[in-house]
Amino acid sequence: MSEDRQAPVRVALLGCGTVGSEVVRMLLADADELAARVGAPVEIAGIAVRRPDKHPELPQELLTADAGELVESDVDVVVELIGGIDPVRGWLLTALRRGTSVVTGNKALLAECGAELAEAASASGADLYYEAAVAGAIPLVRPLRESLAGDRITRVMGIVNGTTNFILSAMDSTGASYAETLDEATRLGYAEADPSADVDGYDAASKAAILASLAFHTRVTAGDVYREGIAGINSSDIAAARRLDRTVKLLAICERVAAEDGTESVSARVHPVMIPKSHQLAGVGGAFNAVYVEAEAAGELMFYGQGAGGAPTASAVLGDLVAASRNRVAGGRGPRESAHADLPVRPMGQTPTRYHISLDVADEPGVLAQIAQVFSVHGVSIAAVRQRDKHSTASLVVVTHLAADAALEATVSEISKLDVVREVVSVMRVEGEDS
Numbered sequence: 001m002s003e004d005r006q007a008p009v010r011v012a013l014l015g016c017g018t019v020g021s022e023v024v025r026m027l028l029a030d031a032d033e034l035a036a037r038v039g040a041p042v043e044i045a046g047i048a049v050r051r052p053d054k055h056p057e058l059p060q061e062l063l064t065a066d067a068g069e070l071v072e073s074d075v076d077v078v079v080e081l082i083g084g085i086d087p088v089r090g091w092l093l094t095a096l097r098r099g100t101s102v103v104t105g106n107k108a109l110l111a112e113c114g115a116e117l118a119e120a121a122s123a124s125g126a127d128l129y130y131e132a133a134v135a136g137a138i139p140l141v142r143p144l145r146e147s148l149a150g151d152r153i154t155r156v157m158g159i160v161n162g163t164t165n166f167i168l169s170a171m172d173s174t175g176a177s178y179a180e181t182l183d184e185a186t187r188l189g190y191a192e193a194d195p196s197a198d199v200d201g202y203d204a205a206s207k208a209a210i211l212a213s214l215a216f217h218t219r220v221t222a223g224d225v226y227r228e229g230i231a232g233i234n235s236s237d238i239a240a241a242r243r244l245d246r247t248v249k250l251l252a253i254c255e256r257v258a259a260e261d262g263t264e265s266v267s268a269r270v271h272p273v274m275i276p277k278s279h280q281l282a283g284v285g286g287a288f289n290a291v292y293v294e295a296e297a298a299g300e301l302m303f304y305g306q307g308a309g310g311a312p313t314a315s316a317v318l319g320d321l322v323a324a325s326r327n328r329v330a331g332g333r334g335p336r337e338s339a340h341a342d343l344p345v346r347p348m349g350q351t352p353t354r355y356h357i358s359l360d361v362a363d364e365p366g367v368l369a370q371i372a373q374v375f376s377v378h379g380v381s382i383a384a385v386r387q388r389d390k391h392s393t394a395s396l397v398v399v400t401h402l403a404a405d406a407a408l409e410a411t412v413s414e415i416s417k418l419d420v421v422r423e424v425v426s427v428m429r430v431e432g433e434d435s
Helices: 018-029 031-038 067-071 088-097 107-124 141-147 162-174 178-187 202-216 235-243 310-330 367-377 405-415
Strands: 009-014 042-048 077-080 101-104 153-159 246-258 264-276 288-295 299-306 352-362 382-390 393-400 421-430
Touching (some): 009 018, 009 310, 018 031, 018 042, 018 310, 031 042, 031 310, 042 067, 067 088, 077 088, 077 310, 088 101, 088 107, 101 310, 107 202, 141 202, 153 202, 162 235, 162 246, 162 288, 202 246, 202 264, 235 246, 235 352, 235 421, 352 405, 393 421, 405 421
Parallel strands (some): 009 042, 009 077, 077 101, 264 421
Antiparallel strands (some): 153 246, 153 288, 246 264, 288 299, 352 421, 382 393
């Protein structure tokens, strides 16, 4: 090997919080092993943090508060673990345009500006890796982008936010309210002081945009993803699901959808759903993540593991860093963006879904007929009806077949206005069952 090939791969680290500090620890502790895997030493050239004086645990000679200057120095790979969009977007674009490879776990930036970053990487020949942006330690981005590149993926559905999964799992197992389980998640460190990014579905929507882009070779942004959070889920919803041998999960669902004329589009959505207890995702508890992939040739695949945390996420970052460093040493290139399909994103109203609708209705003859008539008018087929009497009212549960989401929404709106309907108790989408 030539002397040039033996030169260290110089790494700039932007951000050194929970994940970044673990990356530093692993780089220093496993330096010899990493050098053997890469073919050259991997050397930390600098660490950019907001306040260097607050990091006495780090090598002081490596610290800087000027991330922009560090990016423009003599480095081979920039590892970004700050998060957010600006000013990080500018730093990473600068790095990529200079031919410096980038490893990032920044899901919000990728979901918003992924195409711009990919174009900059492609133009300069730099690598852009982001395994840590979705599902922490779970190897998911690389299988979608490389292992399944020769297959046709039809669906990606999964639990990609550990905070919401912890809350819903606890509500199901203990019967506690949403507020109580959110407080517990905060106490245990699963939820931030401001949990809105998690519980309102923003975090999962960013990840859904990345997954849909990879799976369907189409540029999908976070703004393209339909989003609902879990704040409206109550104990009654959990109990209703349990009575039907189902459980409630917040899922990211990305699908390749064909219209009647054969034209295809992409559906990307995040919302709570009821799924059967028998489904592979139903048993995923606590703060774990799991993603279910359906492909024409490979069939059904399941990816499961820790979706967050310092060490698990650092593992994904180090995997990307090794790949980018090997390419530097060997003169190779990582995978480029694949957006050739350029499919349109289907609006949520046109997306086929199923509903579970719980109603309190008058206990009198003809009620079911009136409700069924509304379903018929909107072209929504009923799959099952269950009724329980209680004094002068009855509890009615209707489960639908697949129909356009807008038709289902219109059906529920009209049913709520019927004189025989006292209350629409809950409305939830259903996944994981035949239509």
